[in-house]
Amino acid sequence: MKETDTREYVGGAVNVIAQGTQLQGNMVTATDCRIDGMLRGNIESKAKIIVGRTGVVDGNIKCANVEVEGTVRAESLVVTELIALKSTANITGNIETAKISIEPGAEFSGNCKMRNSRQPGQQAPQPEKK
Secondary structure (H helix, E strand, O other), rough: OOOOOOOOOOOEEEEEEEOOOOEEEEEOOOOOEEEEEEEEEEEEEEEOOOOOOOEEEEEOEEEEEEEOOOOEEEEEEEEEEEEEEOOOOEEEEEEEEEEEEEEOOEEEEEOOOEEEOOOEEEEEEOOOOO
């Protein structure tokens, strides 16, 4: 029987910290991660992080995309693409991102720095004239 080296396989893998689980320490992953429990520590991902409604992250986040429904207390959230704050989100910390989406009801306390994702010389989209 052939052994598989799981360190190289990341296709379709999702890390889950389930509700009722408490994890203390830093986490680094190349794949998506869903947090419905509590993480005390920093998390870094090359993919998407979802902080579910019951999820709590007490540490910095660095990732490509993040969707927050729960609670995040951080010094910094560095997101290379999109941060989405759902209506139940409660975030304390400074955000640096290319794009942000905030639903009514979301709570955010901190600063937000938007990186320009347009190419030099490219103009902002104009509303369509009728």
